[in-house]
Amino acid sequence: MTVSAGKDSGSTAARAVEKNTVYGAGHAIFLLGSILYFVTSGVFFYKVALLGLLATLMLEVYSTCMTATSIADALFSSESTPYFYLSLLLYILPPNSILLLPLALQSMLHLNAFARARLSSMAWWSQVAPYSTQLLALRPLLLDVTAHLELVVLPMLLLSIFSSGLALPVVYGSFLRWQYFVSPRTRSTVGVWDETATKLVENPHCPRQVRKVYGNVQGMLKKWMKTQGVQMNRSASKAK
Structure with missing residues (x-):
């Protein structure tokens, strides 16, 4: 029994190492592939980058589901799920460099974070540790910047409908409203945008027609978001 327990613990540790390796390698491949795509515009690098990200996100979604009491609830509430959905569709659709920035x-x-947890014992770590510490200190700011970038991308895609088609805006819009329900940071950022826009249109100098258009758009967006919430709840209920 002792030998069996030792083998089980050893295999568990090996699986953990494999997961960590896939996680770190996936992010590294995505970043390197994204940089090479920005430099060369090579579609090959774009696809390789997304494959690396998909491997990492698939691992995160799988790990979340395996440790949850309800797989359906975990799947529909995990912040990794909408990113996996987006990355998979980006891999299928024509390349778009704008969408790579927030990712x-x-x-x-x-x-x-992976490097600090897994590579800090390496001899060469002292050479990069100061940069890692600076990046860690900037993490809250960069996460806020990312949340704002994710919102900025949608109107940019809408403006490019005639050149790139309707598929990307539809896919990205679906991602954003899914992200709105699973990410507190996204909800907070949307709230900031809504509050800022409301103050601008309520200004006495703002044309009445602009206020009317904004009110209509705001109402449509709220109805759209509410519909997504109902659909997610129904899907989760059916999956149980």
């Missing part, structure tokens, strides 16, 4: 920022922060 690359987050991936850089994840890779830094």
Whole structure:
């Protein structure tokens, strides 16, 4: 029994090492592939980058589901799930460099956290430790920047409908409203945008027509977000 227990613990440790390796390698491949794509515009590097990210996100979603009491609840409430959905569709659709920016920022922060946890014992770590510490200190700011970038991307995609088609805006819009329900940071950022826009349109100097258009758009967005919430709840209930 002792030998069996030792083998079980050894295999568990080996699986943990494999997961950590896939996690770190996935983020590293995504960042390197993204940089090479920005430099060369090579579609190959774009696809390789997304494959690295997909491997990492698949591992995160799987780990979340395996440790949850309800797989359906875990799947629909995990912040990794909408990113996996987005990355998978980005891999299928034509390349778009704008969408890589917020993903690359987050991936850089994840890779830094992985390196600090797993590589800090290496002899060469002292050479990069100061940069890692600075990046860690900037983490809250960069996460806020990422949340704002994710919102900025949608109107940019809408403006490019005639050149890049309707598929990307639809896919990204679906991602954003899913992200709104699973991410407190996204909800907070949307609240900041809404509050700022409301103050601007309520200004006495703001044209009445602009206020009317904003009110209509705001109402449509709220109805759209509410519909997504109902759909997610129904899907989770059916999956139980």
